[in-house]
Amino acid sequence: MELRHLEVFRVLAEERHFGRAAQRLYLGQSSVSQQLQRLEADVGAQLVHRTSRRVELTAAGEVFLEEVEQVLGRLEQAVQLARQAASGRRGTVRIGTNYPAGRLLLLPLLERLRDRLPDLSTLLREMGTDDQLRALERGDLDLGLGYGPVDSSRVDSVHLRDVPVVGTVRHGHPLADRDLVGYPELGRHRYLTGVRGSGSHIDQVVLRTAAAAGVRLVPSDASTDLASYLLELEITDAIGFCSVPRGEQNRASGMAVLRLGPPEPTLQLHALVARPAPPPVRLVLDQLVALAGHPGGVDAA
CATH class of the missing domain: 1.10.10.10 (Winged helix-like DNA-binding domain superfamily/Winged helix DNA-binding domain)
Incomplete structure (x- = not known):
């Protein structure tokens, strides 16, 4: 028949x-x-x-x-x-994102995908940039949203937008009532580091910006992980650094948030894609680039 x-x-x-x-x-x-x-x-x-x-x-x-x-x-x-x-209009795309990219990029992306690619599903994981990079290289992840650019022969990155870095201190800290803190004054206080997966990226951009202003920042003797980071800040006079979205979360937890600069330190948020990108991933990347208003398109990687 x-x-x-x-x-x-x-x-x-x-x-x-x-x-x-x-x-x-x-x-x-x-x-x-x-x-x-x-x-x-x-x-x-x-x-x-x-x-x-x-x-x-x-x-x-x-x-x-x-x-x-x-x-x-x-x-x-x-x-x-x-x-x-x-x-690429049907299938599942596994997306990893750090906290600021999740708040600033992922939420509008998901709304856009529902409207424009309704048959494409997503599997989401919150993870640091370094963990995303390793997962992409292993093939355990299709698309990452994290800090960039990245140094990898197997992963491309597309710059989507910048996000400012802010300081976080406990209420009662000498700087807690300040809205803006310059680098010379910042240099009189130690900063808390050691947040695995994100702290190194954030610390490096603040250290570079401060050094360009002629100020050397000194780390605290203590180090911690993300779970006890705020607790450590609440009992010391150290300063913590984080992205603006994380700073808003810290403010809601009772911490004081300080703008830094001038100049203001900023982090680059990138889309991270393993080579070669299959059609569903390229479609999602197209939507991200459109949201960010990036003129170079997906070939800018």
Whole structure:
């Protein structure tokens, strides 16, 4: 049994006339008749009553038509789904993001994907930039949103936007009532470091900016991890550095947040993509670039 025979039968059932069916199928009437005969032979039952003026379905033909419409409908759907998958419009993209990129980039991206690529699903993980890079190189992640640029021969990065770095101190700290703190004054206080996965990126940009202003910042003797970072700041006079979104979270936890500069230290948020990027990842990257207003497109990596 061939699919083309099923299509001939469906069109014939709709037109109830050999001539009109032949015209729709761009076939001769004899060809339509021959293909119907072969189909009836394969089914083992007569499917139509033939008259000189009209075609009528037999009882077997009525039942068979219902099933044929389902089969052909599923086939058409399968073709559409396969084409969507090949073009990247269907599938699952595994996305890793650090905290600021999650707040500033991921949330608007997900809303945009729901509107423009509704058949594309995402699997999300919050993780630091270094962990994202390792996961991308292992093939455990499709797209990362973190600090960049990155130094990897296997991962491309696209600069999407900048985010300022702010200081965080406890209430009661000598700088807690200040809105803006310059580097000379910042240099009189030690800073707390050691937040695995993000602290090194943040510390480095603040240290470079302060050094360009002629100030050397000194780390605290203590180091900590993210889980106890705020606790350490609450019991010392050290200063912590973080992105603006994390600073807002710290403010909600009762900490004071300070703007730094001038100049203001900033972090670059990048999209991180392992080479070569498959079609679904490139489509998501296109949407990210459009959101960020990046003029270079995905080929700017």
